[in-house]
Amino acid sequence: MSSSEIDRLIQLLSKLPGLGPRSARRAALHLIKRRESLLTPLADAMHEAAVAIKTCSVCGNLDTKDPCAICADPRRDQALICVIEEVGDLWALERTGSFKGLYHVLGGTLSALEGIGPDDLNVAGLINRARRPEVTEVILAMNATVEGQTTAHYITDRLADCDVTVSRLAHGVPVGGELDYLDDGTLTAALRSRRPF
């Protein structure tokens, strides 16, 4: 139907999350029409990212430096480690600007169905970091899914003989949320964890 260059571009674009075959065709046309302003700059940005981005050997974050900018920043609180599933969760927490400690990216969750065990996640690295004398608290910030919470329980067990407090994110009513639209589990959790006004 069209040249093999366009077909290959469409085929690769359709592998991006959120783009199906139809939207990949639209994206390819959009790119080819904007050769100077978008296609070439995006190709360059991808090449640069492919060359420059590394995984931080300390925390698993993605950055051009290893250790990453967060691990290397002496102003971050070295006593706090926040454990998250993926780098996207780290970005979400950083956008809030309300956490000044360090991170640890697990790289997923335990999943019997998908055959992901403890050795497939960066758990050993976390235990090693938690043993350091300056670390006092490990915050488990896994997703509030069955897999996330299973993983959180497993890590709590593994951290039992480290001298750290283990905490987790609060469950409750999302800011801006309406009670009538919340599920029973969230509402029950919010009621149980009620605080003085």
Next chain:
Amino acid sequence: MSSSEIDRLIQLLSKLPGLGPRSARRAALHLIKRRESLLTPLADAMHEAAVAIKTCSVCGNLDTKDPCAICADPRRDQALICVIEEVGDLWALERTGSFKGLYHVLGGTLSALEGIGPDDLNVAGLINRARRPEVTEVILAMNATVEGQTTAHYITDRLADCDVTVSRLAHGVPVGGELDYLDDGTLTAALRSRRPF
């Protein structure tokens, strides 16, 4: 929040149709995690497309050759020219495999609101092609929108002194469509254009 390389990649990805800031972040992470299998091949495919893809000087199609593979194919019916708004429409018609003539890409529609006049579209090229003795029919396959149909009327007027039949796509019930869900305009058109069973 993350390195400037990642930020730039996210910022450029968010300019693709169908990707907002959140899905652009997801796409960037997806790409960086699949460096060998997706990120580098996609960057290469984009560079190749940026260098190789040209606009066909005859019909406005996108291809690595000029004239494009369709215009250069002697087996295509040189008597038929199908006029479409965009290259995506040409791809859609080619996927059906039911048209064996040539195409002419207008590059948009007339739009008083957006200030797009006849000189911004490839109308002059169409008139020149329609004057050729071998051309007998021009099929107007613009979208069934107000802008598309306005453009179709304008082109019909401009083709008045060319020796060609001007036709348009049929309106009617889409294949697989249910009458109860169709708009009145489509149903009226389908009734008016009814055919012997």
